[in-house]
Amino acid sequence: MSFPFWMLIVVLAVAAFSIRVLGLFAGDTIRSSRFSWVLDELPGLIVVSLVASSLAGQSIGVWLAASAALVTAYFANHVILTMCVGVAAYGGLVWVGL
Structure with a gap:
C-alpha cells in the first residue's frame, strides 16, 4: 500500500477516536448540568425516532x-x-x- 492510503487510515482512525473522546466529554458535561434528564430519556427517544421514521x-x-x-x-x-x-x-x- 502506498503512503496516501496509510495516511487515510491514520486520519480516519484519529477522527473515530476523537469522536468517541468528545462524546465522553460531552456526556460528562451534560450529566453534571441541569439537562441530565435528557440522558435518562435518550434510549427511548432513539427507539421512538427509529420506529417513526420506519413507519413513514x-x-x-x-x-x-x-x-x-x-x-x-x-x-x-x-x-x-x-x-x-x-x-x-x-x-x-x-x-x-x-
Whole structure:
C-alpha cells in the first residue's frame, strides 16, 4: 500500500477516536448540568425516532399493526409479547388483504 492510503487510515482512525473522546466529554458535561434528564430519556427517544421514521410512507396495515403493538406495550409492558402481537397483527392483516 502506498503512503496516501496509510495516511487515510491514520486520519480516519484519529477522527473515530476523537469522536468517541468528545462524546465522553460531552456526556460528562451534560450529566453534571441541569439537562441530565435528557440522558435518562435518550434510549427511548432513539427507539421512538427509529420506529417513526420506519413507519413513514407505509400502508395502513402496517400502521394498524404498529398501533396494536403500541397498545400491547402500554398495557403489558412486555417486549416479547409486544413483538408477538405486532407480528401476529401484521400477519393477520396481510392474510385478510389489508
